Amino acid sequence: MFTNEITKRLKIDYPIIQAPMAGGITTAKLVAAVSNNGALGMIGAGYLSPAQLREQIREVKELTSNAFGVNLFVPSEFKMVDEEIEKANNILNTFRSQLQIDKEPSILPSAEKTFQAYEEQIQVILEEKVPICSFTFGVPSIEIISQLKERGIILIGTATTVVEAQAVENLGMDAVVVQGSEAGGHRGNFISLHEDSLIGLMSLIPQVSDHVSISVIAAGGIMDGRGLSASLKLGAKAVQMGTAFLTCVESGAHAVHKEAILNAKDEDTMLTNAFSGKWARGISNKFTIEMQKYNSDIPNFPVQNTLTQSIRKASAAQNNKEYMSLWSGQSPTLARNETVEELINRVIVEANINY
Ligand SMILES: Cc1cc2nc3c(=O)[nH]c(=O)nc-3n(C[C@H](O)[C@H](O)[C@H](O)COP(=O)(O)O)c2cc1C
Structure with missing residues (x-):
């Protein structure tokens, strides 16, 4: 047991949060295993429909009576430009034919439906009395924040720069x-430009800690006790670990994704906007490398995400890592295939903070 302001607030034994990972990785089994072992399990609900979210929250509640959280993508307006979509489809058709699929998606996302689904996700969180809610890709409106706060829900924002962290604080999160x-x-940047917001964690933690008074949670490349104790030393009150939980036994990540991380070197990740239209870090493969030359022709998130869906799906079904989004942080050589219990216990022992 380790106590500080954030462990007390989140009702957890250790200052460790399992990163919400949308796309089927943070299954109820993973989330509950984390919460049952003294850390905070988080459902990555970004791609879940409101009904799927409700179902998953209920599954987690069946498996644990401890605190857990839900993470949402804050939607923003996006453009649907026919010529841009046609151009992107033409580029993607090469990959579709390599995978022997011919489908261009017939249904494209609409901003109206995206905003509506997000509002409904918020209602599910309120109705299901989820204790903790985090956000990425932006900040929720003042109305949503006050609705959630009225019910005592703890709110966590995501920032990549000092100015974004101050925006999160100013909204009362x-x-x-x-x-x-x-x-x-x-990437969770929402005020700062992508190219300006690539600040290393060792620089980011102390600078944000000096400029906000809310608890700072460190994320990026943290895989073991060294990362946890360094983060605490730099001013963070807890860490949020993604890749480390992704390769755990209980995670819902595709076996090919887990293997790719377990076999990767430090040099093997890159930033790409080719899968979704939003920049993200993953293990480089044929798709990310070949798409690099088109990075200024790619439609906005979530349009490109919809356009590449059949490619990612077919690649996964064929156990072919070359066209899958193999999201990973920059420390893949530190990843292990162990249970959640083993990971959490190891990190705590290594950090020597079990007091
Ligand atoms: C596969 C994967 C999916 C992710 N999905 C989300 C998400 O849905 N919401 C979110 O806030 N962060 C998401 N993240 C980012 C994490 O919150 C966190 O910033 C990141 O995992 C930290 O770096 P690490 O993977 O090196 O630990 C994701 C990360 C990974 C690896």
């Missing part, structure tokens, strides 16, 4: 995840 450039998965 309780804590902020600071996402260093090492982090796996999508």
Whole structure:
């Protein structure tokens, strides 16, 4: 047991949060295993429909009576430009034919439906009395924040720069995840430009800690006790670990994804906008490398995400890592295939903070 302001607030024994990882990785089994072992399990609900979210929350509640959280993508307006979509489809058709699929998606996302689904996800969180809710890709509106706070829900924002962390604090949220450039998965920048917001975690934690008074949670490349104790030393109150939990036995990640991380070197990750239209870090493969030359022709998130869906799906079904989004942080050589219990216990022993 380790106590500080954030462990007390989140009702956890250790200052460790399992990163929400949308796309089927943070299954109820993973989330509950984390919460049952003294850390905070988080459902990555970004791609879940409101009904799927409700079902998963209920599954987690069956498996644990401890605190857990839900993470949502805050939607923003996006453009649907026919010529841009046609151009992207033409580029993607090469990959579709390599995978022997011919489908261009018939249904494209609509901003109206995306905003509506997000509002419904918020209602599910309120109705299901989820204790903790975190956000990425932006900040929720003042109305949503006050609705959630009225019910005593603890709110966590995501920031990649000092100015974004201050925006999270100014909205009255309780804590902020600071996402260093090492982090796996999508970048959470929402005020700062992508190219300006690639700050390493060692620089980001102390600078944000000096400028906000809410709890800082460090994310990016943290895989073991060294990362946890360094983060605490730099001013963070807890860590959020993604890649380390992704390769755990209980995670719902595809076996090919887990293997790719377990076999990767430090040099093997790259930032790409080719899968979704939003920049994200993952293990490089044929798709990310060949798509690099088109990075200024890619439609906005979530349009490109929809356009590449059949490619990612077919690649996964064929156990072919070359066209899958293999999100990973920059420390893949530290990943292990162990149970959640083993990971959490190991990190705590290594950090020597079990007091
Ligand atoms: C596969 C994967 C999916 C992710 N999905 C989300 C998500 O849905 N919401 C979110 O806030 N962060 C997401 N992240 C980012 C994490 O919150 C965190 O910033 C990152 O995992 C930290 O870097 P690490 O993977 O090196 O630990 C994801 C990360 C990964 C690896």
